[in-house]
Amino acid sequence: GNSVTQMEGPVTLSEEAFLTINCTYTATGYPSLFWYVQYPGEGLQLLLKATKADDKGSNKGFEATYRKETTSFHLEKGSVQVSDSAVYFCALSDSGNTGKLIFGQGTTLQVKP
């Protein structure tokens, strides 16, 4: 069945460091891919998405490229800030009719000043 695997955390970085959070997936068909973020004490919110191969999603300085050949959707940011500290979830939506999301286990990012 469909699944998502994320790199395990927690990830601890200094402010202005480069961030990569790895995400790979297994899916039949052509899923859409998402990164959701959960800031402390807040609900899940969409960070970025890509709906087909080679698409790049971007938002708030974060980027991820849908790589079908490597079944990956790694999240990157060139210079993290303390305010980026949160839990990041990679997810795919099935290519059937439901659109239900299948999530990775989440990666906690802590950015220190």
Add this chain to the structure above:
Amino acid sequence: GAGVSQSPSNKVTEKGKDVELRCDPISGHTALYWYRQSLGQGLEFLIYFQGNSAPDKSGLPSDRFSAERTGGSVSTLTIQRTQQEDSAVYLCASSLARHSDTQYFGPGTRLTVL
């Protein structure tokens, strides 16, 4: 505009009691989803509604769990005879119908079963 709302925000109950959790989706969103977030299992899909029908109930963990949606809007998730392993945050999300559309999540209901 208004986002997805859920009530109550917190619910503490005793083992064996029934609970009802409510979700108000974004107006006009025909697709509604319930998920569960727990420490041991991460984020899991429970059930999907399109309008008032539920074509995918595959994530409901047992027959103690049920859900309904009325008027193509409000949804209620009911857990009967609650068990301690039901303790989790229950999240509701809504979206337009297409599978690539963004799902907008509510703040969740934190359920604690004593």
